[in-house]
Amino acid sequence: MDMAKPLPNYLVQRYHGWKATSYAENESWYRRLASDGQHPRAMIISCCDSRVHVTSIFGADQGEFFIHRNIANLVPPYQPDGQQHGTSAAVEYAVQALKVAHVIVLGHSSCGGVQGCLDMCQGNAPELDAKDSFVGRWMDILRPKYEVVADIEDPKEQARQLEKHAVMTSLENLMTFPFVAEQVKAGELTLHGLWHNIGEGGLECYSADKEMFRPV
Amino acid sequence: MDMAKPLPNYLVQRYHGWKATSYAENESWYRRLASDGQHPRAMIISCCDSRVHVTSIFGADQGEFFIHRNIANLVPPYQPDGQQHGTSAAVEYAVQALKVAHVIVLGHSSCGGVQGCLDMCQGNAPELDAKDSFVGRWMDILRPKYEVVADIEDPKEQARQLEKHAVMTSLENLMTFPFVAEQVKAGELTLHGLWHNIGEGGLECYSADKEMFRPV
Amino acid sequence: MDMAKPLPNYLVQRYHGWKATSYAENESWYRRLASDGQHPRAMIISCCDSRVHVTSIFGADQGEFFIHRNIANLVPPYQPDGQQHGTSAAVEYAVQALKVAHVIVLGHSSCGGVQGCLDMCQGNAPELDAKDSFVGRWMDILRPKYEVVADIEDPKEQARQLEKHAVMTSLENLMTFPFVAEQVKAGELTLHGLWHNIGEGGLECYSADKEMFRPV
Amino acid sequence: MDMAKPLPNYLVQRYHGWKATSYAENESWYRRLASDGQHPRAMIISCCDSRVHVTSIFGADQGEFFIHRNIANLVPPYQPDGQQHGTSAAVEYAVQALKVAHVIVLGHSSCGGVQGCLDMCQGNAPELDAKDSFVGRWMDILRPKYEVVADIEDPKEQARQLEKHAVMTSLENLMTFPFVAEQVKAGELTLHGLWHNIGEGGLECYSADKEMFRPV
Structure with a gap:
């Protein structure tokens, strides 16, 4: 090199x-x-975005959190096809080898990946539709959720809702991994969905009861 | 959910x-x-390991580093096949959309992913050879380097050398991305390879001149 | 220093x-x-174990509980020999100076001190038998109870029973303190024995009537 | 019972x-x-005082801190005489069995044990001088430091200084334990002295350089 x-x-x-x-x-x-x-209590899946400091927000000590960061904090569905799936490998290692007790998906405001997904779905980003666009293909994971937010008129609110759907999609996809579903059902693993407002310093948690995000 | x-x-x-x-x-x-x-100056690709605190080591401010973390800080080769490649998406976003000036690959000591690769290559981890092992398939990226370290007798030194090869492999694979190679050649982007010794607090940088890692 | x-x-x-x-x-x-x-209502004697959060379990407010924590929540017998007895000092201060109304002894599952006592009694921990083993000498307080559990075949059940005997031993030893016995008899102080199951989140209370621990 | x-x-x-x-x-x-x-990072030695909530101050998670609490957060000198030393047993277990990386001694304001020591040294608490006073004999650990504060006229300041000397005494006594001294010298264990002001919510740390406590 x-x-x-x-x-x-x-x-x-x-x-x-x-x-x-x-x-x-x-x-x-x-x-x-x-x-x-290491004996981390939790895995955190967050975005690569430079403005999201997971360790600051949670006063993290070295050794506390196993952290995977990718574009838009997405987990793809379970797909054991022998190909390379970096996110799935991180989930497998955390849950199976390290036996973490929690998987926390942390989304955030002004997410460039989510905005790219919106632009792509609205026909404003043809370059992301290209087969060789890694960002575009990665955001395909979130694409099916576009129709849920398609009618929201305020672009900022629309992006915000899609950011939250990115978190929910990851939680749903996590449950398609047999070893995740099994441990969740056995009470040995819990999943959590968060959305962080960078400018306001806010933090909202997905509430399964209310089917919405609420400030912690 | x-x-x-x-x-x-x-x-x-x-x-x-x-x-x-x-x-x-x-x-x-x-x-x-x-x-x-965000206007980050650099992208850092590090491991998910809970003991590696990228932001501490570099006194990072919010907004400074675009951070991708996966198992064993690996970058796969350029493969624009329309499938989902999370690491490649992160690299593309950092280099093409954010126009970072540096991509830093940060390896570390006692890496569980690298150890798994060693075990797998030595026939001691058949479960990692299974088609449905995400960790195993992910570590296939590093597999070809096993032969370089196969003859090292001290297991700790062997793991250490393979950890450093993980960093070099990522640097090599980064150069297979046309947009990376182009910007590197144009002097608009520089690549850096680091290896961090967790217990000693050490940091070594790959020196292209010497073809070896040396303490910074 | x-x-x-x-x-x-x-x-x-x-x-x-x-x-x-x-x-x-x-x-x-x-x-x-x-x-x-401070005017605490109760003294709690619990183990140092990092997994036992006395204040969480009882939703404690600042100022509510005077808490002594030592290895295996043991109280030694009354022994006013002019030497230093930290646990006895804590009991004396709580009962005589603060006039707490309750002394609660809180044992727990997977207690390392109790396990050490078992190992020592079974001849599997010679290092704990050494004169200079502080843990070994401290667990001597519980040693006489080993014979009560010696015939239990299941090691987990055996440890569990000895953990409960640790609580009962402390209650018995508390009654050897004249000022404790006097106030208990006068109805000014009550003693309580608890055993906490860490993994299950269970809590059992010693019932003098039934001579056994029962879920609260 | x-x-x-x-x-x-x-x-x-x-x-x-x-x-x-x-x-x-x-x-x-x-x-x-x-x-x-459990794999706690640190042992904390604090007072039984109901107003000191170690776990709140440090946002503690279950499993993070191995906590010993006694009167006035005192550690007696190393004395392997075969007698029962509860505090020494806790230190031995934390350092030798659990291999904690830190021992933190946490003193506090308005400490009843320290006040008792002052009263006793000033001849105002004859009952604490009695051979059968467990509190008195326990506070003998701190007694030699009385002369350092004897000339301070303001009683509140005098108590505060003696409270800080209680922390320093414990740190000094910790270093008399061979296994503590050895690990400290090898860089495998670090000692920390803190003093907490309950009313003000303050926290001061002993600085070896300055030989004084300073706000953190």
Whole structure:
């Protein structure tokens, strides 16, 4: 790989700062995590979006959360076809190997992936319809939900509703994994759906009773 | 989705704590991030492992890094077959839509996914060879590198070398994406390979000159 | 003490979160607790085990319970020999100075201390028999009860019974303290024995009538 | 034990409330904690005082902290004499069996045990000088520090300083345990001293550099 470059200097400096402070203060814990392995309580599936800081919001300690991040926090349906499914692999590892007790799907406002899905469904993003658009094909997971929000006139509200449907879709698809469904039914695993409002700092949780998201 | 449950109370409390402190202190920045969108300088591809806190190591601010996390920080080769490729979608979005200047692949010590790959290649994990093992099929991306480390006798050193090959494989595969290769050649994008030692707090960077990882 | 280190950052953040929410909302009560002193209704003696959250189970408010926690929730017999007896000091302070109305001994499932006692009595933990094993010597308090459970074949049931005997032993030893016995007889103090099943969320209370633990 | 009584009804009700809410929402986690055992990151040694809620202040999750609570959060010096030392047993179990990465000593304002020590040293509490006073003998651990604060005129400030000396004494005594000193020197265990102001909601951390407590 003759293309790899040295780390930008500002990151080298920050790393050395971390090493001299956070690492130094938590050295014993890092050593133990390294020798004893991880025992995270929960898996969090969130978006790659740079504005979503899962670990800040939940005051996370190193070792607490197994975190998978992809575009629009989507979980595809169970499809054991021998192909490469990175999200399914992460779910399998968390649930089967680590035996986490919770899988938390965390959606958020102003999600670029969800907006792309809307644009695509509304005919405004032909490039996303192309076979070679990875983002477009990935957002196909959410596509069937477009019709549920198609009639919402306010574009902002429409996007928001589709963002929440992305969370619900992931929860539904998680239940198509036999090992997830089995453990959920046995009371050994619980699923949670959240939607985070970046600008307002809000957090809403999907309530199965009310079939809606409500502030926590 | 009648299976979704409320958020565990300790997370609700921590969230409210975050809202009243970090959010309150940075409200104007969060609002601006929401209204102006994200402009991250770099994409980081790291592992889901709960012990790897990307944002801590680099003192990350909200909005700084577009972060994709999957098992063993792997990028598959470019394969525009119309199927769902979550990692490729994340790379495409970061490079094409967000125009990040850096893609950083961050591997780490004691990686469970890499260990699984080793076990599988050594015939000790038949369950990972099954067609329906998502983890096994995902680790196939790294499989061809096993022969490079097959003769290393010390199991810890062997795993460590394969962890570093996971980073190099991702860098190589990134270059198979036409839009990545093009921007790298045009000097608009740089790739970086890192390996993080969790217990020691170490950080090594792949040096193309020396063809090896060296402490930053 | 040149060995003391700063508090890990995640705890600093969580503390500030608590200060800005729980403390802020209850400030007047905290100030009053500080100025008027504590008037707890009950003392609880429970195990140090990280899985036993006394305050959760009983929805405890600040100022409600005087809580002593030690290995296996044991109270040693009354022994006023001028040596240091931390548990006896806690009982004396609760009953004599604070005049609590209840002393509740709370045992639990999967107790590591009780398991150690079993291992020691069965000859499987010679290190606990050593004079300098603090855990071993502390579990000597429970040792005489081993013979009562020695014939139980199922190891899980055996441990469970010994856990319950740990609670009963503490109740019996509490009655050897003259000031406890006196107040119990005068109807000014009541003793209660509980056993908590961590996994099932169960709670059983010792019934003097039936001479057994029964679900509350 | 014919003296044990049923649990007061208000606690039965609260327990059933907890079972139907917190337990129900976290059932999968409780089951996993029961089957896999505890892996707490830290041991906390705090006072029995009903006003000190360790788990609230630090947004604690079940399974996070191994908590020992005694009068005035004192650790006696290492004394492997074959007698019963409950606090030493708790320290041994946390450090040797559970391999916690941190031991945090948490003192607090308005500590009744520390006030008793002051009264005793000033000749105002002859009953605490009696051989059969468990509280008096327990506070002997702190007694040598009285001379350091003897000249402070303001009684409130004097108590506060002695409360902080209780924390420092415990840290010093912890270092007399060979297994603690060894792991601290090896970077596998870190010690922390805190003092909590109940009325103000304040938290101060002992700084070895400055040899004083400073707000976190």
